Amino acid sequence: MANATPLLQLDGIVKRFGGVLALDDVSMSVERGTVVGLIGDNGAGKSTLIKVVSGAHQPDGGAVRFDGAPVRISTPRFAKEIGIETVYQDLALVDTLDAAGNIFLGREIVRFGAGPVKVLNKRRMQLSARELLGRLGLELPSSGTEVGMLSGGQRQSVAISRALYTSPKLVILDEPTSALAVTEARKVLELPRTLADQGVAVIIISHTLQDVLDVTDRIVVLRKGRKVADLATTDTSLEELVTYIVGSERAKGAGYA
Amino acid sequence: MPEAPAAVREQPRRHWREMALSYGIYIILALFVLTMALLSPNFLRATNLLNIVVQASTVAVIAVGTTMVILLAEIDLSVGSVAALAGAVTAGVLKAAAGATAPGLGFVLLAILTGMAIGTALGAVNGALTVWGGIPSFIVTLGMLSVGRGLTLLYTGGRPIFGLGETFSRIAYGKLGPVPVPILVLVALYTVAALFLHTTQLGRYIYAAGTNRRAVALAGVNVNRLKVGVFALAGTLAGLGGVLLTSRLDSAQPTAATGWELDVIAAVVLGGTSLYGGRGAVVKTLVGAIILQLISNGLNLLNVQAYWQQITKGAVILLALLLERSLRRVRGGETM
Secondary structure, X not given: OOOOXXXXXXXXXXXXXXXXXXXXXXXEEEOXXXXXXXXXXXXXXXXXXXXXXXXXXXXXXXXXXXXXXXXXXXXXXXXXXXXEEEEOOOOOOOOOOEHHHHHOOOOOOEEEEEOOEEEEOHHHHHHHHHHHHHHOOOOOOOOOOEHHHOOHHHHHHHHHHHHHOOOOOEEEEEOOOOOOOHHHHHHHHHHHHHHHHOOOEEEEEOOOHHHHHHHOOEEEEEEOOEEEEEEEHHHOOHHHHXXXXXXXXXXXXXXXX | OOXXXXXXXXHHHHHHHHHHHHHHHHXXXXXXXXXXXXXXXXXXXXXXXXXXXXXXXXXXXXXXXXXXXXXXXXOOOOHHHHHHHHHHHHHHHHHHHHOOOOOOHHHHHHHHHHHHHHHHHHHHHHHHHHHOOOOOHHHHHHHHHHHHHHHHXXXXXXXXXXXXOHHHHHHHXXXXXXXXXXXXXXXXXXXXXXXXXXXXXXXXXXXXXXXXXXXXXXXXXXXXXXXXXXXXXXXXXXXXXXXXXXXXXXXXOOOXXXXXXXXXXXXXXXXXXXXXXXXXXXXXXXXXHHHHHHHHHHHHHOOOOHHHHHXXXXXXXXXXXXXXXXXXXXXXXXXX
16 A cells, blocks of 8 residues: 555644643654554653543644544544554553453443443353454453453453454554563564554554564654654664663763663 | 463352352341341231331432442432432422312322422532532532532421322322332332343443543543433432432421431442442342341330430441451452
């Protein structure tokens, strides 16, 4: 496909929380079939930027283009409708629901009914969830098991299946490995590449720089709400990234670089 | 999966806790019934048993709404006042509509609906102030407890409203075959509520939002609207409870249902619904309400001074909470 325009294009995004400037004129783009890493120190603005894209926050300035058209991503629901799915750091799972309940949260399969009375089709959701997880090579924990009882990796599987259910165009992974054991993290890290190979655009946020270097095509670095670097992964190094993250003077002072 | 063995090892211990949490309430009910039957030969008579359920019905009706509020990890302390105001307004409409003659069925229905609508309105205000005003529901409904009582006193001029007519009193005293009307209302209401909570999408959202509000909002559900709706429903049911009470007393008392928030919350908590939201079953609230009524009846039968009844009720709530907490704590490492 010869798609000249990027799938997602952010232009001069500004976000304030009271007197704090959380995002200061941030521009970036994400192409189809690529994995873009978004890195920065705590409070650099990564999560805020992600929330702007996923509809959880409204920007105070700047423009968003998605799939070639200008959009105002006003709610998480709208973001999903246009094909943006987000897997949050803390997974945003409902611990008292089972895996299928979580995968279908907000888009339950309804047997019949309208308005406030829509009767759920629990059996079909169970079957579809099993099938969906199967396609990702994962196993559905037995029906009725609350996800609060599952391991970190299993919970992550549920969260990711949840995001992939609608065949999104853009998937945002917010710290996908932070809660996982090393072996589980390896498995999860294969996923962005798999998705990109299918033409999906992926944004991955991580503190683990080596992971970001391993799985991304491009890396965007934020510092104090500003974009300080936008690099091809093949052209950069761990040292360079650290320098951008902490700021060059401080990096030298602290002996990082 | 590597973590499977650990999960299996945990199973037996979690199992009995789970069972205790799920069925404990029924065992307690059975123990109460057994004790009462041994203490008083009249206890097991059908009329007495039906009577206990009828007496529990007003609190039980209100407790359906409160169960949903608590499932959402909110609280409603205003139900007693709201019930009183709804009852008073119902009585007022009956008097106004009746004129000289006793009000007929049409007027009675109009009066009931007006009373319930007052409840809906106050409940919606509770919800709106909680959600959009950003005030904890504990404080909002504490304020409404006072406002509702004040409005009731204002509306009634501090005097009871009598003479509500034959038709209206049949709500509390009428029977369909052998079954008293309040019990029919209870059965219908609890059936609908249980079906709603366990089989519908909105019912699932109530549980889910009580567990992880943010996750449900991120899934695109308008949790704020859901909460306001549930508070409004709780107000409506408090209104219905007020109507039932007014019918039973055959008058609207300005101080009716004072302190009922405690009975209602006690019924919900005894029924095992978690005050932290997200867990519970509405049918068990009914069992909780009946147990509370059994306690009152039992203490009456034993000629225990009324002051002790209050102490007992309060102690039962606290015990139930302590028990629930100790059973729940070990469960899956407390995921709240």
